[in-house]
Amino acid sequence: MNKKINFNVQAYSIKKNGILFIFILLCVLLSIITPGFLSWANILNILRQSSIIGIMAIGTTFVIIGAGFDISVGSLLALSAAMCVGLQHYMHWSLAILLVLIVGALVGLLNGFLTAKIHIPAIIATLGTMTIVRGLVYLYTGGYPLYVEAPDFAFIGQGYLGPIPFPVVVLIVMVVFWQFILVKTRFGRYACALGGNKEAVRLSGVKVDYYHILTFVVGGLMASMAGVVYASRLLSVTPLAGQTYELDAIASTVIGGTSVAGGEGSVVRTLVGVLLLTIIANVFNLLGVHIYVQFVIKGAIILSAVGFDTYSKFRE
């Protein structure tokens, strides 16, 4: 009996951390093949390339842990970036950022409301809001790219804090902050619990709908924050910005071992998932693998990661 339990616990931790082993293995391999892979400059470069998807994927992690799904975040990034650029013509950039973050949280609130209160399946609810938000982007931009000249604002996306690019600082701070929220607060605990079994949490006397909606609010908020970094990095936004970003965010989250069925996951491991995808893309580019082929391989990686999770659960 005891032996069996130990075995299960072991299998559990391997599954949980399997992605870390693969990640480390890949890094070791790459550092042998490509000298300079582990150089400070290259590491920072990879982190910077990961920052926008990484920030977005933090929110996605909360949504998926709560057994939800959010495909509207790509559109929301575009709306946030466009508003962030556009509003600066009328107000100080810091105020514009604040407004944008509020809009992001509100879109998340709407997603959560449609899912938890109206009981539309999350993927359909966010398909609807994805379409609406993309429409709003077109309305707001009139279909043309928006530009802004703002050296102060540009610091967020292009500046350095000491040797570290500022977007990387934002990413790391956010990962630490939200991992803390996930592990050490009631919201985090309830998010996991309701993702595992919402009815049982309701019957424990918890305001489940409130916390369920809150996971979507985090999803929207982080997508907007990613939008701000995006705007600041490029200082221009096209109406097509952020397309398929939601897929990368979801892919990173599930590759990071967050269960698609909800209930378990980790922001830190999502970051590993993001980095993994970035590194693989980098290596392919270095090796000259055609972008079309890269799509095929990326899809295969996502299916393997999720398939491993779902099939091992099914076997139990």
Next chain:
Amino acid sequence: MNKSFPGVKALDSIDLDIYRDEVHALVGENGAGKSTLIKLLVGAYKRDSGEIYFNNQKVEFYSPAQAFQNGISVIYQENSLIPQLTVIQNIFLGMEHFTPLGLIDETKIYQEYLDISKKLSFKLPPHEEARNLGVAEQKLVEILKALIHKANFIIMDEPTASLSKNEIEHLFRIISELKSNHISVLYITHILGEVFRIADRITVLRDGKKIKTVFTKDVNRDEVITMMVGESLKDTYTFRPPGTKKSQRPILKVENLRRKPRVNGVSFEAFPGEVLGITGLTGAGKTELSRLIFGADKLKGGQILINDKTVRFHSPLDAVNQGISLVPEDRKKDALILMLELYKNITLPTLAQFSDKGVLSSGKEFAMTRQFIKKLDIKTSGVNQVVKYLSGGNQQKVVISKWLQTEPKVLVMDEPTRGIDVKAKVEIHNIVRKLAKSGVCVIFVSSEVSEVVKVSDRILVLSSGKITGEFKRGVSQEEIMRIILEEDK
């Protein structure tokens, strides 16, 4: 036709034979092993030993689907039709006739349907969607489906549980038609009145053992009840009458609670320091009543009073705030988050107490959990064990711990010993008595009369959503069974 199979665990060496053209009734209390027997028969469970003969041939089924293909069909309490398909489509599902081009041959199917409906003399709207049918009609569709699939042995598991009087009559007519068409029926029920009307022979199960198979004409009702309950209750333990003096003021009072169809006007009072047992058949409304008291479902009539004050529950949270807790019937579905650790499950209702300025203190959570592991003797590798890997009894103790640390005034327990082993069952009974002694009002809901008699100070019998009897401690199991079975439709 002959079947025999000794199993172990839930069933102990049961021999059962069913003749061709026979209606055979299988009766027994909840937990007597009826369902297990059926599941072994059709291969839903693997039996430990024993053999099954069907039409004088030894058979081995690995799944109900296989049994179905071989002519043994089970009609369960819940219907298994596909609601969006029509009557005919459901009946012929998997047995459609095809034209040479591979298209579905509607004409041929309809012809066969007419033939069989003539043979059994009934009328159904063949092109109606199954979801628009009444319960009895749906049962009939299932029977027809079995017949089309060449069943010559049909097992019916409590088929009348949700039928009206007229519908039951209809079903009985169909059963006698089946008999005259050389189809055997194994009829599982609690309701003795039905048994005496339709069965040729009766087999009584008790505690996983076969007591006797008798011809219906040779026995009367009281004899069967005695067989079901047993001669004497050889208790290995009894509880002394409660020593605590209970208050004269009820902590909980419910008046005329309603929520159709299962709860139809229930009123009672419950006092601090007592164990109030509520028993009745499956489907009598026990679970629904428990959920109403806890605010899990919306009340459609009546009121709940706590300490003589009316309370309105909009959600379970309101009930928890009033000191009411519920150990639900289905712990995996309604009480546990299986993939989470032990301590996270236990602290769920009171998580606010474990956070300091918004930050959770796992130290405090561990301490509380360890306290309950010790107090209720939960067998686990530690506070971090994922509850999925605990045994049923230990999982139930986790659910109880979760509620005990909210220090409830009223603890409603719905089938708290279902699916757990005998030792854990005794432990849970002891916990219940201890709680009552400490002044908690425990509402102990169970369909197992023997345990209700054992732990309760007062017992209410629920039938069809109404209270039909009240007993004091010391009442015999037989007396209660009589009241429960009285409610023959």
